[in-house]
Structures are given as C-alpha cells and as structure tokens.
Amino acid sequence: MYETSQYHKRIFTPKNCSQQIDSSFGNVLLYGAGSDIIKNELGAYGEKILGSSSSYVQSNIGRYISNPQYYFQVNEDYVKNKLKVILFPFLHKGHWMRAADISGGEFSFKPPIHDINAPDLYIPMMAFGTYLVLAGYFLGITTKFSPEALGVQFTTGLLCWLLQVLLLEATLHSLGSGEVPLLDIVAYGGYIFVNASIILICRIIWDYVFCLVTFFECFCMGVFLIKTMKRILIGEVRSFEKHSTKRNYLLILMALSQIPLLFWLGNVGVGAK
Incomplete structure (x- = not known):
C-alpha cells in the first residue's frame, strides 16, 4: 500500500x-x-x-484571338499594295507566304506594315464603312433612302461578313487546320467589302454593268481566297498534302460562294420603297 x-x-x-x-x-x-x-x-x-x-x-x-493591335499596324504603302492584291490577285508577282519574325526565341509573323501577305483589320473596317456610305448614296439617287433602308444594308453587310467567316472557318476545319487565329479569318472575310464597294461605284456610274462587274469581282475574290487558303494550309498549318481532292473541291466551292454573297451585297435597295 x-x-x-x-x-x-x-x-x-x-x-x-x-x-x-x-x-x-x-x-x-x-x-x-x-x-x-x-x-x-x-x-x-x-x-x-x-x-x-x-x-x-x-x-x-x-x-x-491573337493580339488585336497587330492587325492595325499598317501604313499607306501597305494599304495601296494590299488593295492591288485583293482587286487583282492574278497580277501579284510575289509569293503568298507570310514573313516570319523570330525574335526573343519565339516564332511569330511580321505585322502588316512589314508584310503585304499579313491579314489586317484596317482595310476590312474601312471598306465596310465605305460600302455603307456608297449604299446610302445609291439609295439617295434612286429615291429609296431612309434610315430603315440604310439599317437593312448595315445588317446585310454584317450577315455577309459573318457568313464569310463561317465559310472560311468551315473550309479550314474540314481540311484539318483548326489553329488559325480567329481575327485572321475575320480579316480575310472582311476583304469582300473592297470588291462590294467597287461594285457599288460601278452601279452609281453606270448601272447596266452591274452583272458584268459583279462576276469579275467574284472571280477576283475567289482567286484571292484560294491563294490565301493554300498559303495557310502549306505554310501555317502544313496540311497541304492531306486530302488533295477534297481540298480542291472545297476551295472551288469556297470561291463559287462569293457569287451569291457579292450579288447580295450589290443589290442595294431591293425591296426598299
């Protein structure tokens, strides 16, 4: 115890x-x-x-999406030369490949100010604005102008731009190239308003050449897009050798689709009172 x-x-x-x-x-x-x-x-x-x-x-x-500022690095020489390539692509003597810019150990492409083959958003936006001004003027000289009619043309232009972008995206996606920046496609799709503006200028001067000029501009836009898409497939995504027959059919279909789009853009004032 x-x-x-x-x-x-x-x-x-x-x-x-x-x-x-x-x-x-x-x-x-x-x-x-x-x-x-x-x-x-x-x-x-x-x-x-x-x-x-x-x-x-x-x-x-x-x-x-890429960097939006890249697409606005342009100057006067670039704009003039780019318009020549868009309106007369078969007269372009140089190559269609984009210029590479290897700086800081990273691969990229040179901006439009240093490369005529680079896409930009300056020309599409200016061309879209020019198209609306010409459409308003044409509505005025045909006594069909009204805010509603101009609004219809604005909506028509946006729809055509969207359809063009979707068409280019679908073409590239079908050919196995899904890595192209969206703003590149938006830029390529917006170049159609350059041709649409030429069509409206010709309609204002002499309306009887509407069909002839429209078919010519469709041909020019088709050639430009085929050259551009081939360049993307060869140099940017390197899938040119795959599905060659399918590729050719899709590129031709893409070029032919410019006919209804440009006729739609050129038929200003249809149905307006």
Whole structure:
C-alpha cells in the first residue's frame, strides 16, 4: 500500500504535471509547425495549378484571338499594295507566304506594315464603312433612302461578313487546320467589302454593268481566297498534302460562294420603297 500510494504521489506531483504540460505544449508546437508547412505546400501547389491553368487559357485565347493591335499596324504603302492584291490577285508577282519574325526565341509573323501577305483589320473596317456610305448614296439617287433602308444594308453587310467567316472557318476545319487565329479569318472575310464597294461605284456610274462587274469581282475574290487558303494550309498549318481532292473541291466551292454573297451585297435597295 505504501508503494502504491507513493507511486500515485509520484505521478501526480506538480513536477510531473509540469512535464506533461510541457510535453503536450511541445506536441502542439510540433503539429502546429507541421500544419504551417502543409499550408505552405498546399498554397504553393495551388498557385502552381492556377498559374498553369492561367497560362493554358492565355495560350489558347492567344491561339484563336491573337493580339488585336497587330492587325492595325499598317501604313499607306501597305494599304495601296494590299488593295492591288485583293482587286487583282492574278497580277501579284510575289509569293503568298507570310514573313516570319523570330525574335526573343519565339516564332511569330511580321505585322502588316512589314508584310503585304499579313491579314489586317484596317482595310476590312474601312471598306465596310465605305460600302455603307456608297449604299446610302445609291439609295439617295434612286429615291429609296431612309434610315430603315440604310439599317437593312448595315445588317446585310454584317450577315455577309459573318457568313464569310463561317465559310472560311468551315473550309479550314474540314481540311484539318483548326489553329488559325480567329481575327485572321475575320480579316480575310472582311476583304469582300473592297470588291462590294467597287461594285457599288460601278452601279452609281453606270448601272447596266452591274452583272458584268459583279462576276469579275467574284472571280477576283475567289482567286484571292484560294491563294490565301493554300498559303495557310502549306505554310501555317502544313496540311497541304492531306486530302488533295477534297481540298480542291472545297476551295472551288469556297470561291463559287462569293457569287451569291457579292450579288447580295450589290443589290442595294431591293425591296426598299
């Protein structure tokens, strides 16, 4: 009994209690430090995941949308030479490949100001505005002008632009090239308003040449798009050798589709009162 009571006394002495408290406090500190380490590791891992996800999203957005400022780096010489290529593509003596720009260890293409074959958005937007001005003038000289009629032409122009973009996207996608930036396709689709503006100018001067001029502009736009799409397939996505027969049929179909689009754009004031 004495030994047992002495044992209990030894266990519950203040000194032993202090040792137990110190031990428990040490365990708390130990596990607390481990908790901080785990938090830091999880935080670093989370930042790594978020960073990789952010870079993945940015890379994919850049692939399909690219930098809008790139498409407005133009000058007077580029605009004049580009209009010649669009209106008379069969007279273009140079190559159709885009100029590469390797700087900082990254591959890219030179902006329009340094490469006539680069797509831009300046000419499509200016051509679209010119088309609307000419359409309004034509409606005026034919006594059919009204805000509603001009609004119809604005909507018609946007629909044609959208259809052209969808057509080019579908053609490239069918040929296995889905990595072309979206703004490139928007630019190529908007060049049709250059030809549409020429058609309206000819209608204003002499309406009887409407059909002849429209067919000529359809031919020019078709040649320009075929050359451009072939260049994309050869130099930018390198899938030119695949499905050659299918490719030729799709390119010809794309060129022929310019006929209804340009006739639609050229028929200003149809149905207007």
